[in-house]
Amino acid sequence: MEELIKNIKLQIIEALNLEGMTPDQIDDNAPLFGDGLGLDSIDVLELIVLIEKNYGIRLTSPAEGKKVFQSVAVMADYVAKNRKK
Amino acid sequence: MKIRKYVRILPGSVTVDGTPLAVDAAGADLLAELYRSFVKDYPKFFKMDVLCKLGVVATELLVMGEADRFTPREDRAVLLFSHSGPLCNDRNYQKTIAEDDFFPSPSLFVYTLANIVTGEIAIRNKYEGDTTAFELASFEPAPFVAAVRDAFEDRVTRSAICGWAEAVDASHFAAVMMLVDQDAAEGLDFTPENVEKIQSNQA
Numbered sequence: 001m002e003e004l005i006k007n008i009k010l011q012i013i014e015a016l017n018l019e020g021m022t023p024d025q026i027d028d029n030a031p032l033f034g035d036g037l038g039l040d041s042i043d044v045l046e047l048i049v050l051i052e053k054n055y056g057i058r059l060t061s062p063a064e065g066k067k068v069f070q071s072v073a074v075m076a077d078y079v080a081k082n083r084k085k
Numbered sequence: 086m087k088i089r090k091y092v093r094i095l096p097g098s099v100t101v102d103g104t105p106l107a108v109d110a111a112g113a114d115l116l117a118e119l120y121r122s123f124v125k126d127y128p129k130f131f132k133m134d135v136l137c138k139l140g141v142v143a144t145e146l147l148v149m150g151e152a153d154r155f156t157p158r159e160d161r162a163v164l165l166f167s168h169s170g171p172l173c174n175d176r177n178y179q180k181t182i183a184e185d186d187f188f189p190s191p192s193l194f195v196y197t198l199a200n201i202v203t204g205e206i207a208i209r210n211k212y213e214g215d216t217t218a219f220e221l222a223s224f225e226p227a228p229f230v231a232a233v234r235d236a237f238e239d240r241v242t243r244s245a246i247c248g249w250a251e252a253v254d255a256s257h258f259a260a261v262m263m264l265v266d267q268d269a270a271e272g273l274d275f276t277p278e279n280v281e282k283i284q285s286n287q288a
Contacts, residue, residue: 016192019117019131042132045191053188 056084087272112256134174134196170199226277
């Protein structure tokens, strides 16, 4: 799980152009939106693309995305249980 | 109507009011260096396409140090001219949809309009006035001055960020932008002749 969390952090940094940020600077349990990384609605769409492209998981509703993208830890747990590649 | 301040940004040089600015980077790294030196606290910058980055840092050089910098204002317009618009970003976006098993990038898609650059400048600086993006074959001072003067006819606009902002790709870009003010007592007269001098770095 630790490796998956690190990979997801690296993928988030790359996909969202989080300049100057390293995986260590992203708290596993911090909210990705609002007070956490401060991501916006376009970033949500990028994350949806990210998990489909890298893990073969297709999210079908915004409500599902809201749950999955609570934090990196929640995202990694969801990916581990639902990944197709 | 006066040109209160002007800036030229090329891949290898930056001048403000005709005075060269000391920069270490060139090409693709230049805009990031300008961001780190002068903007500093707007991470959204790194999500932008090259044209928006260029417009945002050029504007920063024009307005930094202004009083009430981030107080919302309706009297300042943003009027930019370019040849290619967001074409280099369009190409990057097109690559994400070129293959059968494609994953279109939302963050690239949102920059595939020519007027996003004027919007980004307005959002960053809280300008609530007119924003317009023109696409022309080349930068010609006379129609440029005429279009900007027209924008001042709305009885609201008293000031404008305006000029030429062109991005061919990450390493090839050019901005000749100026802050034009209806009420300024000092500065260059806003005429095609003076704009041409600024464009050719002879002002």
